[in-house]
Amino acid sequence: MGERKTLGPRIATWIPYAWLIIFFLAPFLIVFKISLSEPTLAVPPYAPVFESLADIWVKIGALSFANYTWLAEDALYIKAYGSSLWIAFVSTILAFLIGYPIAYGMARAPRGLRPILLMMVILPFWTSFLIRVYAWIGILKPEGLLNQFLFFVGVIDQPLTIINTNIAVYIGIVYSYLPFMVLPLYASLERMDETLLEAAADLGSTPLKTFWQVTFPLSLPGVFAGALLVFIPAVGEFVIPDLLGGSETLMIGRTLWNEFFFNRDWPVASAVAIVLLALLVVPIVIFQNAQARMRETR
Amino acid sequence: MKAALGAVRRSFQPWADPAAKPFITFRGVTKRFGQFVAVDNQTLEIFEREFHALLGPSGCGKTTLLRMLAGFETPSEGDILLEDKPLAGVPPHRRPVNMMFQSYALFPHMSVEANVAFGLKQDKLPKSEIGDRVADVLKLVKMEAFARRKPDQLSGGQRQRVALARAIAKRPKVLLLDEPLGALDKKLREETQFELINLQETLGLTFVIVTHDQEEAMTMADRISVMDHGRIVQVASPAEIYERPKSRYVADFIGSVNIFEAEVDNVTPERIHLATTDGFDVACDADIAAAKGQTVWFAVRPEKVRISHAAPADAGINAVAGEVWDIAYFGDMTLFNVRLDSGRIVRASAMNAARIVEQPITWEDRVWLSWSADAGVVLLD
Numbered sequence: 294m295g296e297r298k299t300l301g302p303r304i305a306t307w308i309p310y311a312w313l314i315i316f317f318l319a320p321f322l323i324v325f326k327i328s329l330s331e332p333t334l335a336v337p338p339y340a341p342v343f344e345s346l347a348d349i350w351v352k353i354g355a356l357s358f359a360n361y362t363w364l365a366e367d368a369l370y371i372k373a374y375g376s377s378l379w380i381a382f383v384s385t386i387l388a389f390l391i392g393y394p395i396a397y398g399m400a401r402a403p404r405g406l407r408p409i410l411l412m413m414v415i416l417p418f419w420t421s422f423l424i425r426v427y428a429w430i431g432i433l434k435p436e437g438l439l440n441q442f443l444f445f446v447g448v449i450d451q452p453l454t455i456i457n458t459n460i461a462v463y464i465g466i467v468y469s470y471l472p473f474m475v476l477p478l479y480a481s482l483e484r485m486d487e488t489l490l491e492a493a494a495d496l497g498s499t500p501l502k503t504f505w506q507v508t509f510p511l512s513l514p515g516v517f518a519g520a521l522l523v524f525i526p527a528v529g530e531f532v533i534p535d536l537l538g539g540s541e542t543l544m545i546g547r548t549l550w551n552e553f554f555f556n557r558d559w560p561v562a563s564a565v566a567i568v569l570l571a572l573l574v575v576p577i578v579i580f581q582n583a584q585a586r587m588r589e590t591r
Numbered sequence: 592m593k594a595a596l597g598a599v600r601r602s603f604q605p606w607a608d609p610a611a612k613p614f615i616t617f618r619g620v621t622k623r624f625g626q627f628v629a630v631d632n633q634t635l636e637i638f639e640r641e642f643h644a645l646l647g648p649s650g651c652g653k654t655t656l657l658r659m660l661a662g663f664e665t666p667s668e669g670d671i672l673l674e675d676k677p678l679a680g681v682p683p684h685r686r687p688v689n690m691m692f693q694s695y696a697l698f699p700h701m702s703v704e705a706n707v708a709f710g711l712k713q714d715k716l717p718k719s720e721i722g723d724r725v726a727d728v729l730k731l732v733k734m735e736a737f738a739r740r741k742p743d744q745l746s747g748g749q750r751q752r753v754a755l756a757r758a759i760a761k762r763p764k765v766l767l768l769d770e771p772l773g774a775l776d777k778k779l780r781e782e783t784q785f786e787l788i789n790l791q792e793t794l795g796l797t798f799v800i801v802t803h804d805q806e807e808a809m810t811m812a813d814r815i816s817v818m819d820h821g822r823i824v825q826v827a828s829p830a831e832i833y834e835r836p837k838s839r840y841v842a843d844f845i846g847s848v849n850i851f852e853a854e855v856d857n858v859t860p861e862r863i864h865l866a867t868t869d870g871f872d873v874a875c876d877a878d879i880a881a882a883k884g885q886t887v888w889f890a891v892r893p894e895k896v897r898i899s900h901a902a903p904a905d906a907g908i909n910a911v912a913g914e915v916w917d918i919a920y921f922g923d924m925t926l927f928n929v930r931l932d933s934g935r936i937v938r939a940s941a942m943n944a945a946r947i948v949e950q951p952i953t954w955e956d957r958v959w960l961s962w963s964a965d966a967g968v969v970l971l972d
């Protein structure tokens with residue numbers, strides 16, 4: 294702390310903090326405040342928690358956590374959280390299983406080919422996310438491309454019902470978030486020193502053993518980063534379950550939407566959002582710990 | 592150069608024995624990277640328990656030769672044999688060869704201990720034996736106190752020692768060392784050189800060591816291969832390389848040398864007579880086939896050139912006069928740079944055996960340089 298810094302670097306270090314305060318902490322506090330209020334039929338549709346500064350001490354003792362107890366009591370919310378976490382978890386695993394070989398193949402491709410492969414991974418971002426999800430409806434619906442193809446090949450004689458099921462949601466999430474898995478994996482695999490693989494082979498390790506003993510452990514930071522980048526947005530995903538999922542698909546993003554726009558119960562919706570955030574802090578903390586430990590040990 | 596030729600450790604000369612079978616054979620090996628020829632049709636035989644050094648300037652193909660032996664590069668042409676069995680098609684993990692990498696290639700996510708144990712684990716040795724062997728080699732390289740550290744918590748020299756420990760832990764038939772001691776300080780380097788020689792003798796390993804430190808090659812190796820642009824230009828014992836280089840390149844690469852261009856005057860059974868372009872005549876013990884009139888080179892090392900004020904008895908031959916141009920005093924010896932009348936600078940060194948020199952030779956003195964008939968060599972190339 295005693296170290297003196299010139300003004301330039303000090304401002305530079307404050308920019309990210311300022312960004313976080315303005316665009317993250319402030320909205321968070323606003324949402325948190327709403328979540329503690331009572332719903333009213335007004336614009337905005339919630340009763341203010343504090344009217345004036347003098348009011349604060351009076352009100353603070355009587356703050357209403359009713360919206361949170363409400364969430365805990367209603368099985369619907371708990372189920373929605375549970376099922377969101379589960380769907381996100383399974384999607385993350387699937388994205389990892391598909392993404393790792395892709396990233397590995399890219400990292401081991403001839404040097405000149407790698408930028409092209411990288412381009413192909415990023416290319417879908419050039420099209421609107423919404424359009425790409427709509428496109429999946431066209432592929433997955435009963436008379437869609439997939440069923441037509443399977444008919445043509447002769448694998449099925451009844452159309453598969455994929456659209457409006459959880460399977461469609463998994464497909465949608467894995468498809469949409471795969472680049473977020475592939476890119477950090479690729480970065481960590483590409484950075485790896487190839488003489489390490491030679492050293493392992495030289496010491497008698499077969500290529501498969503080398504993968505598990507050297508390549509995979511060294512790609513773990515990429516695995517964690519990729520998993521978080523898929524898991525966190527997937528938990529709160531709204532568009533994919535809404536467009537591809539069915540009535541059985543219970544996800545917290547949809548619940549949130551319903552509370553805000555159908556029930557117009559902003560306080561409960563805010564509480565849902567706050568709890569979601571709290572839930573997501575857990576994997577982030579785990580990730581940060583793992584990373585810190587890894588940095589310590591290297 | 593004041594490097595010792597290395598104590599003659601043993602009379603080990605399987606290469607001189609026509610019945611001896613080589614342990615490692617490079618047979619007409621060429622390695623091309625695209626258009627670039629890194630190793631050019633080379634044949635080399637290395638014998639069991641030999642300490643063989645590959646010596647040469649940067650980029651001459653030393654590492655490439657090692658990598659082909661370890662199995663990381665496939666020869667574009669030719670064969671590599673180990674105990675008469677071709678190695679082609681044998682993947683690196685099945686070759687009884689361990690390599691210490693120039694870049695060390697330590698596993699960053701494993702402790703020093705785990706790095707050293709890695710090779711032993713692949714052999715599925717019992718845990719207790721792995722522990723013992725790891726402790727042994729770590730002690731050997733004086734790294735036992737660092738067993739729990741990760742490679743990036745070590746200094747360059749410490750990393751190098753771990754890499755060495757990892758390579759020797761498996762006691763391979765052949766140990767390939769790519770510049771193993773470059774990052775060590777002088778004292779530790781000498782100690783480790785000694786340990787390596789010990790290790791080789793106790794375990795009976797065959798060592799192929801890459802270095803561009805000629806002193807290291809001279810002190811450690813049984814034989815040295817001097818390389819130049821993908822070719823091995825001479826393979827011989829350190830003493831032979833130093834005393835009887837085959838070409839100007841070898842003579843110049845190892846130690847310091849005076850080289851004169853000359854024309855062959857006369858060849859007798861015992862002597863070869865030369866007239867140098869610097870205007871003096873040379874008579875040299877002949878061990879080379881040269882024809883009268885041919886252009887050759889005469890090489891003589893500074894420590895074999897005598898320097899005196901008085902003209903030698905037979906001043907017409909193996910002697911030349913000049914002016915002292917520069918003097919470098921090294922304590923144990925003094926190096927004189929003498930300028931001949933032709934303008935060429937010749938180096939002569941004198942041991943400082945006595946503390947007071949009676950007739951000190953000093954700057955701008957007119958002096959005579961002379962040498963005996965067996966002091967120099969005639970080079971055809």
Ligand SMILES: Nc1ncnc2c1ncn2[C@@H]1O[C@H](COP(=O)(O)OP(=O)(O)OP(=O)(O)O)[C@@H](O)[C@H]1O
Binds near residue numbers: 624629651652656
């Ligand atoms: N994979 C490769 N692709 C293209 N050229 C290569 C490759 N590996 C080596 N070379 C070239 O082959 C030549 C010999 O390389 P090598 O690594 O064997 O040199 P070296 O004798 O070990 O040099 P140093 O003493 O600097 O380590 C160099 O000119 C190098 O640029």
Ligand SMILES: [Mg+2]
Binds near residue numbers: 654693
């Ligand atoms: Mg090299």
